[in-house]
Amino acid sequence: MHPHHVAARLLRSLTRRSSLLRYFSLLAIPLLVFAWIYAIRKGERRTFKEHIDACAWSSWEDWPADATPHRLVFIADPQIVDPHTYPGRPWPLSSLTERYTDRYMRRNYQLINEKLDPDSLVFLGDLFDGGREWTTHTPRALSPSQRRKLERIKAKNEKEKQQAAESQKQSEDGGNTNAGAEQGQQKRSVALDDAIGQTQETAHIARRSIQAREVDPKEFVAGENGRWKSWGMKQWMKEYDRFGRMFFAPEQLYPNTQRRTIPAWDVDAHPLNVENGAMDVTREEHAVIGGKARRLLTSLPGNHDVGFGAGVQLSVRNRFNVHFGESNRVDVLGNHSIVSIDAPSLAAYSQFEISGETPPQLAESRKHIWKPAMDFLDDVQYFAAKSVADTMADYFPDRNYDFGRKPSLEVTDTESSMSKRSLEKSRFKLPVVLLSHVPLYRDPGTDCGPLRERGRAISISGGYQYQNVLTRGLSNTVAQKVSNAGDIxxxxxxDDHDYCDVLHRYNVGSMGEKRSPKLSNVPETTVKSFSWAMGVRRPGFQLLSLWNPVDANGGSIGGSAATAQTHLCLLPDQIGILINYGKLAGFTVIVLLVRAIMISLRGDAMYESGEESDTLSELSLPRFRNQGTPNGSANGYSTPDKGEVKGRQRASSTGLKPMTDNQNLGVQRSYNARTRSVSPAPGYNYPLPPGGLPNVPMFDKGSLYPHASDDSDDEESHIGDFDDDKTDSQAKWKRKRRGSNRARVAFDEFVKSLGIVAGCGIVVYLHGIWSW
Incomplete structure (x- = not known):
C-alpha cells in the first residue's frame, strides 16, 4: 500500500473524530476575505484618521479657557517625486512611486483641513525635487549680424540725443557770439565722438565676453554636467500643476464644505478682532461663505526649488517667485510677525568653502544672488512695522497707524531716515516667528531630542546644491537683524527631513536700534518631511498655536508669558502598511495551500459538489464474501472454471435463483459489482422462470445480452485499487493516475480559492484608494 493511501486513511479517521478540519476548509475563504477587507480598510483609511485625530488641538494646547488662538500648520519638504528623484528606476516603478507619494500627501492634507481645521497653512520650502534643474524660458541669442545692427541703432540714438541737447543749448545761449557757438559746437562734436567710441568699445568688450564664454547671470545653465538639459519648462509646469491639485484645489483646502467668494459690503468681523476692540462690522469688497478662509503661504524657497548659495540662478529664482510669491516677506498671523527669509540665496554671502567660510572677495562676486535677501534683513523692522500697522488698522479702525512710506528708489535718503526714526519712536512690535528652509548653525553633535528618527544630530556638512545648516557667522547676522523687528x-x-529641536543662544539688540545687547534663548524646530519617500519611515508635520491678544498700542494683554506652543504630529508609516500587506499575502497563500492539500486527500471537493467520491464510497462499503454455498457463490450458482473462460470476467452484479413458491426474485451485490453488470460467460445455460422474465425495472439488459454491455471503460475501472490481487494488470496504472488526480485537485482548488480571495481584496483596495 502506498504512503498516500495511509495518509488518506489517517486523515479520514481524524476527520470522523473531529469536524474542525472540515469547518476549516469551509470557513477559510470567508475568513481570509474578511481579514483582507479589515486590513485594507485599516491601512488605507482608518490609520490615517487615527493619526490625525491624535493631533487634536485640545489634546496638547495649554491656554486659558477663554483663549481663541490662531492655529497654524507647518508642512516641510513635500518634494514631489519627479524624474530627478529616482533617476535609475524603470518606468513602471517610477510611475507607481509618483502616484503613491502624491496620494499619500493628498489624503493626509485633506484630512488635516477636515479634522484639524487650521487657520493658516505654511510651507517651509522644497516644494519640488528637481525644480532647480529644469530649464527656464530664455531669449534666443543674437546672431553676429543682429548684434552689429543693434550696436548701430544704439549709436544712432545716442547721436540724436546729443543733437537734441545741442539744439536746446543753442536756444538758451542765443546771445552768444558766433565764435563761442563754433567753439561749443566743436566741444559737443568731440563729446559725441567720445560717446560713440565708448559705445563701440562697450560692444567690443561684450563680444569678447561672449567669445570667452562668460555667462550672463540671467541666463540658465544646466546643472549636473547638462544631465537634465532636455527637461525644460514643460516639465516644471507639469509639476506645478500636480502641486496645485494636491494643495491648492478647493476640495483639498475645504473638504466636505461648499465655499465660494461672493460680493459683500458689510460683513461680520472675526470674533478675535471684536475681542481686540474692533467694531462689530468691517467693510470688505468680497467675503468667503461656507466657512472661514485659510491663509496659505508657499513662497519660502528650498534648495531643491532654486538651488543653494553660489548655485542659485536668477532665472530659476524669478520663476519660483512669479508663481509662489515674494520669498523675503513679513506676514502677521495670530498677532505674531512671521518673517520669511530666502536662506538658499542668502547663503551665497557665506557658505562652507574648502578653506572655511566664503571670503569677502568671493562673496562680492555673488552679490547679485544674496543682495535682495540682505537688503530685506537690513530693513526688516520697517517691513514688519508696516505689516503690523495694516493688521492693527483692521482691529482698531479709529486709530492711525501710518508709519510712513515704504522705502523705494524714489524715496530720498532723508525721507527714508525720517521713516525709520518714526518707527524707532513708535516701539510697536509683535513677537517674531522666523522661517528659514535651511536650519541655523549649531555645534557639531548637538542633540536633536528624543523625537528624532535617524541618529541624534544634524551633520554639519554640504555638497552639490545643499548645505545642512547655515554658517555660524551668517546665522548670527540673521538672528541680530531679525531681532530688530521684535523678540524672536x-x-x-x-531641509533635513527629520525632526530636530535645539535651543540657540544669541546676542541680540546690538544692531539697528540703540539698545544694549542681551543674551537671548531662541528655540528652533526642524520640521519633518511631509512625504514618505524622503528617507523617513514616519513623516509628519508641525502644529503651532499662537495666542497674543493686544491692545491699541500693540501691547500683549493675554496674561501669558509664552505666546506660541508647538506640537509634532506624526503620519502613518506607509512602508509599514505595505509590509503588513505582504505578510498577510504570505499567510493567505499558506492557508489556502494547506486547505487545498486537505481537500485533495480527503475528497471534500466531491462532497462540496454534491457527489460522493469513488474512493470514499469504496472504502465505506462492506467487504465480504457469502459462505453460504460450497463454491463461495453469492447467488447459488457455481463459479465457472477459470480454465474454460478465456480472459478476465467481471462478476455479475445480479444473480437469479430458480423461482419456487417460497422464493422471490433476489438481487445481491457482490464485492466488486456496480449498478451495471456483465453477461454470463458463454457456454452456461441459466434456467429462466416459467412464462419468461418478469418486467422488473432494476434489471439491466446487459445481464442478458452480452453485446449490450461491451464497455471496456466503465465505472468499474477502479477494481483492484485496494485489492491484494497482484495479478490485476490495471492496478498499478490506476494508483499512478490517482496520485496525479489528487495533485491536480489540490492545484485547481488552490488556484480557485486564491482567485476568490485576491479578487475580493483587489476590489476593496481599489475602492479604498479611489473613494475613501
Missing amino acids: AHIFSG
Whole structure:
C-alpha cells in the first residue's frame, strides 16, 4: 500500500473524530476575505484618521479657557517625486512611486483641513525635487549680424540725443557770439565722438565676453554636467500643476464644505478682532461663505526649488517667485510677525568653502544672488512695522497707524531716515516667528531630542546644491537683524527631513536700534518631511498655536508669558502598511495551500459538489464474501472454471435463483459489482422462470445480452485499487493516475480559492484608494 493511501486513511479517521478540519476548509475563504477587507480598510483609511485625530488641538494646547488662538500648520519638504528623484528606476516603478507619494500627501492634507481645521497653512520650502534643474524660458541669442545692427541703432540714438541737447543749448545761449557757438559746437562734436567710441568699445568688450564664454547671470545653465538639459519648462509646469491639485484645489483646502467668494459690503468681523476692540462690522469688497478662509503661504524657497548659495540662478529664482510669491516677506498671523527669509540665496554671502567660510572677495562676486535677501534683513523692522500697522488698522479702525512710506528708489535718503526714526519712536512690535528652509548653525553633535528618527544630530556638512545648516557667522547676522523687528519667539526650518529641536543662544539688540545687547534663548524646530519617500519611515508635520491678544498700542494683554506652543504630529508609516500587506499575502497563500492539500486527500471537493467520491464510497462499503454455498457463490450458482473462460470476467452484479413458491426474485451485490453488470460467460445455460422474465425495472439488459454491455471503460475501472490481487494488470496504472488526480485537485482548488480571495481584496483596495 502506498504512503498516500495511509495518509488518506489517517486523515479520514481524524476527520470522523473531529469536524474542525472540515469547518476549516469551509470557513477559510470567508475568513481570509474578511481579514483582507479589515486590513485594507485599516491601512488605507482608518490609520490615517487615527493619526490625525491624535493631533487634536485640545489634546496638547495649554491656554486659558477663554483663549481663541490662531492655529497654524507647518508642512516641510513635500518634494514631489519627479524624474530627478529616482533617476535609475524603470518606468513602471517610477510611475507607481509618483502616484503613491502624491496620494499619500493628498489624503493626509485633506484630512488635516477636515479634522484639524487650521487657520493658516505654511510651507517651509522644497516644494519640488528637481525644480532647480529644469530649464527656464530664455531669449534666443543674437546672431553676429543682429548684434552689429543693434550696436548701430544704439549709436544712432545716442547721436540724436546729443543733437537734441545741442539744439536746446543753442536756444538758451542765443546771445552768444558766433565764435563761442563754433567753439561749443566743436566741444559737443568731440563729446559725441567720445560717446560713440565708448559705445563701440562697450560692444567690443561684450563680444569678447561672449567669445570667452562668460555667462550672463540671467541666463540658465544646466546643472549636473547638462544631465537634465532636455527637461525644460514643460516639465516644471507639469509639476506645478500636480502641486496645485494636491494643495491648492478647493476640495483639498475645504473638504466636505461648499465655499465660494461672493460680493459683500458689510460683513461680520472675526470674533478675535471684536475681542481686540474692533467694531462689530468691517467693510470688505468680497467675503468667503461656507466657512472661514485659510491663509496659505508657499513662497519660502528650498534648495531643491532654486538651488543653494553660489548655485542659485536668477532665472530659476524669478520663476519660483512669479508663481509662489515674494520669498523675503513679513506676514502677521495670530498677532505674531512671521518673517520669511530666502536662506538658499542668502547663503551665497557665506557658505562652507574648502578653506572655511566664503571670503569677502568671493562673496562680492555673488552679490547679485544674496543682495535682495540682505537688503530685506537690513530693513526688516520697517517691513514688519508696516505689516503690523495694516493688521492693527483692521482691529482698531479709529486709530492711525501710518508709519510712513515704504522705502523705494524714489524715496530720498532723508525721507527714508525720517521713516525709520518714526518707527524707532513708535516701539510697536509683535513677537517674531522666523522661517528659514535651511536650519541655523549649531555645534557639531548637538542633540536633536528624543523625537528624532535617524541618529541624534544634524551633520554639519554640504555638497552639490545643499548645505545642512547655515554658517555660524551668517546665522548670527540673521538672528541680530531679525531681532530688530521684535523678540524672536521661535524659529522653524526644514531641509533635513527629520525632526530636530535645539535651543540657540544669541546676542541680540546690538544692531539697528540703540539698545544694549542681551543674551537671548531662541528655540528652533526642524520640521519633518511631509512625504514618505524622503528617507523617513514616519513623516509628519508641525502644529503651532499662537495666542497674543493686544491692545491699541500693540501691547500683549493675554496674561501669558509664552505666546506660541508647538506640537509634532506624526503620519502613518506607509512602508509599514505595505509590509503588513505582504505578510498577510504570505499567510493567505499558506492557508489556502494547506486547505487545498486537505481537500485533495480527503475528497471534500466531491462532497462540496454534491457527489460522493469513488474512493470514499469504496472504502465505506462492506467487504465480504457469502459462505453460504460450497463454491463461495453469492447467488447459488457455481463459479465457472477459470480454465474454460478465456480472459478476465467481471462478476455479475445480479444473480437469479430458480423461482419456487417460497422464493422471490433476489438481487445481491457482490464485492466488486456496480449498478451495471456483465453477461454470463458463454457456454452456461441459466434456467429462466416459467412464462419468461418478469418486467422488473432494476434489471439491466446487459445481464442478458452480452453485446449490450461491451464497455471496456466503465465505472468499474477502479477494481483492484485496494485489492491484494497482484495479478490485476490495471492496478498499478490506476494508483499512478490517482496520485496525479489528487495533485491536480489540490492545484485547481488552490488556484480557485486564491482567485476568490485576491479578487475580493483587489476590489476593496481599489475602492479604498479611489473613494475613501
